[in-house]
Amino acid sequence: MGAVRRVLVTGATGNVGRQVTTQLVAAGGVEVRALTRCPETAGLPRGVEVVRGDLSDADGLDAALEGVDAVFLMWPFHGCAPAAPVVAALGRHARRVAFLSSVSVQDGVEPEAQPGPVGQWHRAVEQRIERSGLEWTHLRPSTFAANTLWWADQIRAGDTVRGAYGALSMVLLHEADIAAVAVRALTEDGHAEAVYTLTGPAALTQIEQVRVIGDVLGRPIRWEELSRDAARRQLLADDGFPDSFVDPLLDGYAEMLAAPRPAVTGTVAAVTGAPARTYRDWVADHAADFG
Ligand SMILES: NC(=O)c1ccc[n+]([C@@H]2O[C@H](COP(=O)([O-])OP(=O)(O)OC[C@H]3O[C@@H](n4cnc5c(N)ncnc54)[C@H](OP(=O)(O)O)[C@@H]3O)[C@@H](O)[C@H]2O)c1
Structure with missing residues (x-):
């Protein structure tokens, strides 16, 4: 498979997406495009192409996805309604997606049978991605320290x-560690169909x-x-x-x-090489x- 040349980061002004954007720029080797509803106030690093877009308007995403190989997808909604058109738009352009899901998702349980709403929304989007033909990696982080x-x-x-x-008790996780795993999944081969449960130490x-x-x-x-x-x-x-x-x-x-x-997992260290x-x-x- 060819190298990833351009990455689109959604949620790029948020806790995790801002770190993904910054770390991709620091790593070099890829062009970084950031999606936001408000480019004027995004405050993203130099070298990032900042584009306007709204995940609730999937038809409007084609321009942002033009020439994109890989997408960091975060889900800003308390529901899963726009998942079908959003994932379809990704599938029209990109070949790889790293999805910011949640540790709330339980394996082997259908979305509607997940025990809580967060697991239900995220599993529904995961499932949509798995059926899309995109090369996918799911990131299932524990509670964010940023909370x-x-x-x-x-x-x-x-x-x-x-x-x-x-x-x-919570196993709080630094957004920089979620992003570090995302950067690997977006830019390296070897993470296809991986489900990474990420926690702090x-x-x-x-x-x-x-x-x-x-x-x-x-x-x-x-x-x-x-x-x-x-x-x-x-x-x-x-x-x-x-x-x-x-x-x-x-x-x-x-x-x-x-x-x-x-539970504490060692996935951050296993994927990134750093604890x-x-x-x-x-x-x-x-x-x-x-x-
Ligand atoms: N907090 C936790 O403990 C925890 C744990 C596991 C999983 N998660 C999941 O992580 C995600 C939150 O990540 P985060 O903390 O990095 O986000 P965040 O800091 O809350 O930022 C929200 C981002 O969503 C973007 N956004 C909001 N509505 C949008 C829309 N309609 N279209 C496009 N972008 C939109 C905002 O961008 P603009 O305003 O610039 O458009 C902003 O960048 C959620 O899916 C949450 O369920 C959270």
Whole structure:
């Protein structure tokens, strides 16, 4: 198979897509095109061709896909409705796709039978991709460390983070590690039909995560437990948090709390040759975001 010469990155202004874009540019050897609904504010690195596009308007994607060999596909929707036309558009132009799915997807379970909505949406898109004839790699990341940016306002304003399910353990993952795997899958051969379950190196409860943030920022920060109802009201009042995701998130947390402690995989290291970054590394990289 010929070399990949041009990659289209969707979600290029997001946590993972921005890293994919930056790492592709740094690696060199491919032309990088970034899709965004708002090129004026994208703020992407020099050398990236920034194009306007919306995944909810699949017919409008042909121009962005012109001359593209491989696509990093992230799914911004809380549903799977535009999957058919989006994947069809990819199939008209590209030959390879790396899809940002989720660890919520359970193997061997049909989309509608997946236990939660996040798994249902992502499995439906995965399945559509698998049937498309594209060469595919699915990335199934665990919880993003970047989710803890949801606490940034509280941390800037004081020394307390209020939330529900403080005892919940998560294996937080640095977006740079997801991107590093994506870059390999997009630009190297040997990742076809691979399903990569990606995690950070260790499980931490939310209470422990808050403690790490305090350690790195050099001031004590404590966790204050809220009831689910109080946490729900807090998230609904947060203009930066999508209302449609409040219940799926809290339901997911409740299920995770009842499930066995999440497993750690060595997939980041196996694919990239470098160990997965720790949560402490992530906080250090984002210290400025917490003020
Ligand atoms: N957070 C987690 O713990 C976690 C865990 C596993 C999987 N995931 C999955 O990861 C994905 C989120 O990735 P992320 O955190 O990197 O994203 P993000 O930071 O939330 O960024 C969202 C991106 O989506 C783009 N976007 C939104 N609507 C769009 C549309 N209609 N058409 C085209 N682009 C659109 C935005 O681009 P513009 O605004 O520039 O157009 C932006 O780049 C989701 O699918 C989520 O389910 C998340």
